């Protein structure tokens with residue numbers, strides 16, 4: 001793995017899998033928006049890394065317990081105390097020094113809850129295995145990783161987990177690879193900022209590799225849809241090509257189109273194999289996958305999310321031309 005090791009330490013690395021399921025206790029000291037901040041962070045991260053979070057009503061049942069407290073005026077905004085590796089007790093007590101967070105937010109002119117999110121994400125990062133890039137076990141005091149690169153650095157630039165942090169979280173915890181209720185595999189989606197397009201793969205190992213090693217270019221967006229990773233009756237292979245001109249990918253479920261691309265564009269488009277399997281007809285309970293043509297890049301954008309489809313139609317209708325249902329999964 002080529003990930004910069006400075007941001008990493010892994011006190012909670014799930015070598016035996018025992019920590020895959022994580023009990024969260026949000027204490028009564030949290031106000032409505034502090035609680036909503038944690039709910040948002042947890043559901044976001046739950047969709048991306050291979051841990052499954054659930055909520056419990058008692059501290060004694062928790063792996064991570066969160067409280068709003070007063071810890072004094074020495075500059076401490078919060079801490080995550082890993083006082084006990086016994087899974088049957090609280091593993092991490094996360095205390096956020098809310099009076100100090102409020103004072104800092106006021107002083108620097110931030111909204112209190114925006115600043116709270118920053119502090120909470122930092123402490124949540126600790127509970128998921130991340131350490132500061134500048135202290136123990138990682139060499140000398142190292143400030144080369146700044147707050148704009150990692151929530152685990154000290155500073156005011158970052159608001160939440162960066163791609164770099166996400167790479168570290170995936171390295172430590174694995175990528176979320178849960179199947180859906182039909183037994184279909186997640187189709188992982190990345191935004192490729194160089195090609196200005198999206199990359200899809202059903203291969204969890206490949207997705208993990210890209211998330212960890214190419215986080216500068218590829219932003220991991222989680223499961224875009226669920227589809228069969230293996231051949232089944234009634235399904236058609238979706239073929240994947242690498243576009244060597246712009247670094248993007250081209251997908252088609254049309255065997256004739258695949259043959260045409262290989263014959264006529266074999267220099268620019270390199271065939272990479274079957275990506276996953278789709279249905280060209282609507283057989284009932286499957287998801288529709290919608291396709292747009294991107295007039296800027298000449299690429300295609302796919303989404304199974306109706307809300308996202310509508311958002312793109314309403315906000316990008318100059319650049320993205322809606323082409324209808326591409327296939328079903």
Ligand SMILES: [Zn+2]
Pocket residue numbers: 122126132
């Ligand atoms: Zn810290």
